[in-house]
Amino acid sequence: MTLKGLPASGGIAMGPAYVYEREEVYVSERILTDEELERERVLLDEALQRSRHELTKIISFARQKLNEEAAAIFEAQLAMIDDPVMRSALDDRLRKEKKNADFLIYDELRKFKEILGASNDTLLRERVQDLDEVGQRIMRNLQKKRLHSTVEGEHVIIASQLTPSDTILFSRNDVLAYATDLGGITSHAAILARSLKIPAVTALQNGTAVVRTGDEVILDGQRGLLIVNPTERHRREYERKMENIARFEADLAGLGELPCETEDGHKVELSANAEFINELEYVITQGSKGIGLYRTEHLYIEKGDFPSEQEQFIEYSEIAHMMYPQPVIFRTFDIGGDKLLDSAVAESNPFLGWRGIRMMLDKPVIFRQQLRAMLRASSMKNIKIMFPMISGVTELREVLDMLESVKEELRKEGVPFDEEMELGLMIEVPSAVFVADELAKHVSFFSIGTNDLVQYLMAVDRNNELIADLYQEFHPAVLRAIRSTIDTGHAYGLWVGMCGEMAGNPLATLLLLGLGLDEFSMVPSVIPEVKKIVRSSSYKEARKVAAEALRLANALEVREYLSTYMHERFPELFATMVNGMNGHDENGGEDE
Amino acid sequence: MIEREIVIKNRTGLHTRPAATLVKTAARFASEFYIKKDDFEINGKSIIGVMTLAAEQGSTLRLTFEGADEAEMADAVTQLFDEGFGEL
Numbered sequence: 047m048t049l050k051g052l053p054a055s056g057g058i059a060m061g062p063a064y065v066y067e068r069e070e071v072y073v074s075e076r077i078l079t080d081e082e083l084e085r086e087r088v089l090l091d092e093a094l095q096r097s098r099h100e101l102t103k104i105i106s107f108a109r110q111k112l113n114e115e116a117a118a119i120f121e122a123q124l125a126m127i128d129d130p131v132m133r134s135a136l137d138d139r140l141r142k143e144k145k146n147a148d149f150l151i152y153d154e155l156r157k158f159k160e161i162l163g164a165s166n167d168t169l170l171r172e173r174v175q176d177l178d179e180v181g182q183r184i185m186r187n188l189q190k191k192r193l194h195s196t197v198e199g200e201h202v203i204i205a206s207q208l209t210p211s212d213t214i215l216f217s218r219n220d221v222l223a224y225a226t227d228l229g230g231i232t233s234h235a236a237i238l239a240r241s242l243k244i245p246a247v248t249a250l251q252n253g254t255a256v257v258r259t260g261d262e263v264i265l266d267g268q269r270g271l272l273i274v275n276p277t278e279r280h281r282r283e284y285e286r287k288m289e290n291i292a293r294f295e296a297d298l299a300g301l302g303e304l305p306c307e308t309e310d311g312h313k314v315e316l317s318a319n320a321e322f323i324n325e326l327e328y329v330i331t332q333g334s335k336g337i338g339l340y341r342t343e344h345l346y347i348e349k350g351d352f353p354s355e356q357e358q359f360i361e362y363s364e365i366a367h368m369m370y371p372q373p374v375i376f377r378t379f380d381i382g383g384d385k386l387l388d389s390a391v392a393e394s395n396p397f398l399g400w401r402g403i404r405m406m407l408d409k410p411v412i413f414r415q416q417l418r419a420m421l422r423a424s425s426m427k428n429i430k431i432m433f434p435m436i437s438g439v440t441e442l443r444e445v446l447d448m449l450e451s452v453k454e455e456l457r458k459e460g461v462p463f464d465e466e467m468e469l470g471l472m473i474e475v476p477s478a479v480f481v482a483d484e485l486a487k488h489v490s491f492f493s494i495g496t497n498d499l500v501q502y503l504m505a506v507d508r509n510n511e512l513i514a515d516l517y518q519e520f521h522p523a524v525l526r527a528i529r530s531t532i533d534t535g536h537a538y539g540l541w542v543g544m545c546g547e548m549a550g551n552p553l554a555t556l557l558l559l560g561l562g563l564d565e566f567s568m569v570p571s572v573i574p575e576v577k578k579i580v581r582s583s584s585y586k587e588a589r590k591v592a593a594e595a596l597r598l599a600n601a602l603e604v605r606e607y608l609s610t611y612m613h614e615r616f617p618e619l620f621a622t623m624v625n626g627m628n629g630h631d632e633n634g635g636e637d638e
Numbered sequence: 639m640i641e642r643e644i645v646i647k648n649r650t651g652l653h654t655r656p657a658a659t660l661v662k663t664a665a666r667f668a669s670e671f672y673i674k675k676d677d678f679e680i681n682g683k684s685i686i687g688v689m690t691l692a693a694e695q696g697s698t699l700r701l702t703f704e705g706a707d708e709a710e711m712a713d714a715v716t717q718l719f720d721e722g723f724g725e726l
Contacts, residue, residue, distance in 0.1 A: 121658040122685060125661050125662065129686050131681050131687055
């Protein structure tokens with residue numbers, strides 16, 4: 047029998063099922079005698095101590111297997127157990143009301159959960175879950191119920207739902223995979239499963255009703271399937287898949303240091319899209335060659351206002367330093383009018399409105415500040431600047447004139463900067479595609495912003511549910527625009543990169559490679575896969591794929607061609623990926 | 639008693655990780671420690687209290703320390719805020 051759920055974490059697992067039923071902690075209110083009260087105090091201390099101990103083990107395990115962020119959730123829970131205000135409230139009430147400790151804890155936490163739950167801050171509201179977990183843990187220890195999270199041998203855990211600590215605890219015992227009846231793919235447990243690289247399926251609905259502990263199961267994390275009591279044929283098919291995946295992962299692990307080069311020596315650059323400093327460590331470990339797009343808007347968004355030159359200088363220098371000697375391409379502010387304008391003067395068409403470079407040219411003081419900060423941060427000579435939403439030469443010249451005047455200013459002040467800094471622009475407005483030859487005369491590189499380019503070309507707002515499926519990055523018009531941009535750029539001695547989601551779409555890799563793209567900038571998580579494709583192919587092959595794709599008349603044919611070709615050519619690659627789970631969303635994903 | 643005024647520097651404010659670091663550090667000292675934001679004051683050694691402050695980047699907090707080791711405590715805690723809890 048095959049159960050169908052949602053794929054939550056890629057990979058395949060085969061083994062005996064273990065149906066996990068978390069014991070409900072029931073709390074009843076009791077009045078205690080003076081004798082019982084004394085004992086209750088001691089029991090409370092013991093329960094807190096045991097809870098502390100459990101959490102400490104989880105924290106050290108999370109730290110080892112995951113990272114500080116994951117451990118932080120549990121550190122906070124530990125701090126909740128030790129919270130002096132909660133403790134003194136409990137002691138007070140024990141003394142005055144003479145009620146049982148588990149009830150008092152339940153009641154005290156209920157109050158805090160109300161306060162936090164009413165907050166406007168989503169992060170705070172999520173902490174209610176943590177208070178719940180902590181409360182459950184203490185009450186469970188008070189009631190001396192055992193924690194059934196140790197399982198002998200390797201199993202596929204089937205549960206109704208899994209809390210984050212369940213997920214972590216089970217992973218200590220060589221859990222093969224998780225399958226839950228409830229829960230979405232963005233739940234904490236699913237996210238942890240992906241970080242731990244444990245295959246998982248959610249939303250089975252009736253897994254716990256149908257499967258019994260000991261049943262043999264196969265969990266297909268990529269397709270969201272749980273096969274109960276598989277046939278011999280199932281078994282053999284999946285064994286083969288698992289072998290391929292294992293070989294492939296071993297391969298991927300060694301890729302970081304290797305150059306991104308085809309079998310016949312054609313080199314391209316793989317870099318990362320980023321916007322926060324704390325992403326950089328991951329960028330580096332994923333084997334990225336620098337940052338192909340550093341979005342600077344978050345400074346504005348977090349502050350609620352444009353940051354000062356000094357604030358920007360500090361951030362840009364830090365990034366340049368951290369990535370050195372790899373290059374970092376900063377994009378100047380690409381903010382929509384909707385963020386700045388009063389709702390009374392809201393634009394009716396913000397997407398086609400006052401945004402990006404247009405806004406910056408209208409706010410020269412702000413723009414100059416940003417340019418100054420970027421130039422000042424360029425002392426290590428690994429910074430480049432690119433401009434968003436350029437629609438033509440007049441606009442570009444205005445920008446370059448302003449940049450030159452800022453440089454003059456700095457020279458007069460005796461402030462050093464990289465005089466040879468490379469400048470580029472984003473090709474995303476369709477007009478730029480048609481005048482790329484004129485634009486090319488003034489810059490050193492183009493970066494194709496497919497997210498917006500596709501929207502403008504297809505006249506589709508990808509956030510509009512009514513027509514979102516008309517957003518087609520494989521539409522012939524898009525492919526031709528890309529080819530034309532690359533060819534024109536090359537003709538004028540520029541290098542051409544891409545920072546839109548398409549650059550990180552493994553389906554598109556060979557196509558883009560064959561079109562002559564020089565740089566692919568993407569979310570760090572997909573870098574290894576793309577690198578693997580490049581290294582396992584020849585430029586000759588890529589050219590053929592590109593030529594064939596460009597011959598086809600419509601998006602559907604192109605997509606089918608690429609899908610079939612890539613699935614056949616790289617079966618293990620597509621077996622471990624779960625659509626949308628590796629930072630690639632074929633409908634465009636986040637804004638560039 | 640020592641009073642210090644600080645401004646929150648790190649981007650996501652006193653979210654889970656900094657809050658846990660703050661109370662962990664505060665727990666090392668015997669002195670009392672209170673945090674005031676606008677008119678709302680909480681015990682700085684209570685993580686639930688710190689969380690309910692919902693202090694974001696840019697907000698000004700008044701810290702008070704009272705006790706035998708108030709000087710060391712004030713220094714240690716202020717340093718945490720100054721360094722943005724390691725997130726700068």
